Amino acid sequence: MDWDLRDLELLRVTAETGSLTAAAARLHVSQPALSQRLTRLEDRLALRLFDRRGRRLVPNAAGQRVLAAAHHVLTELQSADRDLRDLKEGRDRRVRFTAQCSTTFQWLPPVIRAFRERHPDAEIRIETVPDDAPVPALLADRVDIALLTKPDREQDRVELRRVFDDEMVAVVPDGHPWAGRSRLTARDFDGVHLVLYDVYDQSRIPSVPLPLPPGARPGRITTMPVITDLVVEMVAGGQGVTVLPNWVAAPYTASHGLALVPVGVRPLTRTWYLATRPGPKSPYLLAFLEELAAGLGDPARKGATAG
Numbered sequence: 001m002d003w004d005l006r007d008l009e010l011l012r013v014t015a016e017t018g019s020l021t022a023a024a025a026r027l028h029v030s031q032p033a034l035s036q037r038l039t040r041l042e043d044r045l046a047l048r049l050f051d052r053r054g055r056r057l058v059p060n061a062a063g064q065r066v067l068a069a070a071h072h073v074l075t076e077l078q079s080a081d082r083d084l085r086d087l088k089e090g091r092d093r094r095v096r097f098t099a100q101c102s103t104t105f106q107w108l109p110p111v112i113r114a115f116r117e118r119h120p121d122a123e124i125r126i127e128t129v130p131d132d133a134p135v136p137a138l139l140a141d142r143v144d145i146a147l148l149t150k151p152d153r154e155q156d157r158v159e160l161r162r163v164f165d166d167e168m169v170a171v172v173p174d175g176h177p178w179a180g181r182s183r184l185t186a187r188d189f190d191g192v193h194l195v196l197y198d199v200y201d202q203s204r205i206p207s208v209p210l211p212l213p214p215g216a217r218p219g220r221i222t223t224m225p226v227i228t229d230l231v232v233e234m235v236a237g238g239q240g241v242t243v244l245p246n247w248v249a250a251p252y253t254a255s256h257g258l259a260l261v262p263v264g265v266r267p268l269t270r271t272w273y274l275a276t277r278p279g280p281k282s283p284y285l286l287a288f289l290e291e292l293a294a295g296l297g298d299p300a301r302k303g304a305t306a307g
Helices: 003-019 020-027 031-045 061-088 108-118 133-137 228-236 246-258 283-296 299-305
Strands: 050-053 055-059 092-097 123-127 145-148 159-173 194-196 220-224 244-246 258-264 269-276
Touching: 003 031, 003 055, 020 031, 055 061, 092 133, 092 283, 108 123, 108 283, 133 145, 133 269, 145 283, 159 228, 159 246, 159 283, 194 228, 194 244, 194 299, 220 228, 228 244, 228 246, 228 258, 244 246, 246 258, 258 299, 269 283
Parallel strands: 092 123, 092 145, 194 220
Antiparallel strands: 050 055, 145 269, 159 244, 159 258, 159 269
């Protein structure tokens, strides 16, 4: 059915006030007109949306479901209206950020806190993007800044700012035979059960190279959603080993009884970048970019707060 925004506003205000009379006063319409609109809406749905409890109208199960949608739609429209006003006036307070290969963000709140101290009127949004692929999201204007490390076929279309290099490490339980080793070679991974993010699913085309030394032949690979806590819990429970960036794995060592072991005869490292779209950038975006670069480029700060 077709929805009228006035119907959604009617539902929200009626639920908030518990009375059609009070809702009519807030919406500056007559109570009979509002009552008729609600009746027509319920007739179209063939469902009652409110139950009367004493003098109050209370949303029932159907009403609560529609109200949830109404709240989402109206809030998003209000946000869009504010953003459009800012764009019209030449000021965009919004900065949308995403991070690749990370679902733990202990490092991010200090960065946001420092940024908001300098720019209290800015709005930071943390976004998730499909397939853990931030470059297409940047190009489609769904995010403004992305922290990324994996190569992308379109990355030459964005601006990349190098922020730090990080070593990949094997993550194993404290009692594992690898714990205490100074370094692992490709042969150590032969026949091993690996637990990895599903971005390493080798059936994908193109597939992402495994985070292993050249020539390693793992016996079994179990892929999981990009949820670091889930991968770590599997390893801590003895259900395989994983390879993660050191800054992602380090916060879990004490809490989960894990050991981190360097991988490869030469350190297996990754370079992390902050990516933005080419072209002019708002003052808020530039300021947040600088705050991210400062926080991520400081080894002490990153190591203490990284996720």
